Amino acid sequence: MVGQKRYALFLATQDSEFVKSTYGGYFNVFKSLLADEGEHWDAFRVIAGEFPDDKDLDSYDGFVISGSSQDAFADDDWILRLCSLVGKLDQMKKKILGICFGHQIICRVKGGKVGRARNGPVLGLGRITLVDEAAKIGEYLDGIPTSLNIIKCHQDEVLELPESAKVIASSDKYDVEMFSIGDHFFCIQGHPEYNREILFEIIDRVLGLGYIKQEFADAAKATMEGTGPDRKLWEKLCKTFLKGQL
Structure with a gap:
């Protein structure tokens, strides 16, 4: 189809039996x-060694890197192959949406x-807040409230940002919840x-x-009592960045 938009998802995780049976996979x-x-x-x-051919990269309008149970600093x-690929896409100025591990x-x-989270791992619903300068960073933030609920599941964090990066959001536990680099990298912890x-x-x-211990599990589930993630806002934000949908 002429003009059809094409996107690629780099899966850095295996599908759980629950996700396979309920959704057909991540x-x-x-x-x-x-x-x-x-x-x-x-x-x-990519966790199983599946990568696109270099000759096909330019045919995609954007890319997404998923979360993973593996360490991004390993x-x-x-x-290492994924890191090399991201470097190539950076040179091509291709848009990449990085999620957690990504x-x-x-x-x-x-x-x-990147390294182990200084304040420990997190599992459950969390609230993140846009920094004061976020409104100047990207048009994809237009109309997004200053704080958002999002499900979190990680034991590592960004310890030091690249010089070219700009923090978009932080939380009371983590300094870097979101960051951007130029107009082609947008990253969400x-x-x-x-x-x-999926969380439960x-x-x-x-x-x-x-x-984890039972107490940790109970506390993680309790974060969802009477509330939930701002999924529609996240959908708007991610699509606007990836596709320019304002």
Whole structure:
């Protein structure tokens, strides 16, 4: 189709059995947030070594990097390959939306520092606040309120931003909740694609694996009592950045 918009999702995580059975995989979870009718979306499971050919990169209008249970500062082969790919896309000035792990990978590629979260891991609904300068950073922030609810699930954080980056939002626990670089990198530490069901399944799964204590799990679920993520606002924000939809 002439003029059809094309986007690619780099999946840095495996699908849980719950996500596969309920949504058909994280690819569909992301598409439900970001995709519009008439667009073509491809998924590359980079954690399993699936990458696009360099010759095909220019055919895409934008890219999304998902979250992951892996560390963005690790040197696994696929992570280094992903870093190299992000560097190529940076040179091409292709738009990339980085989510959680993706947010940290972009920081790493551009010369920042990522490591274990100084104030500890977070799991549950969190509230982030736009910094005072955010209104000057991008048109995609037009009409977005100064604070937003988002589901968070991470044990690492951006420790030092690249020199070229600008902080968009922070929270009481993390200095960098969102940042941008130029007009082609937009990075979010939280998970705009997650909903209550996905969060609760993750909590139950990591609790069953012994990664967290019951008290931590209960507190994580309690963050969702009577409230939820601002999904429609996140959809607007992410689509506006990725596609220029004002």
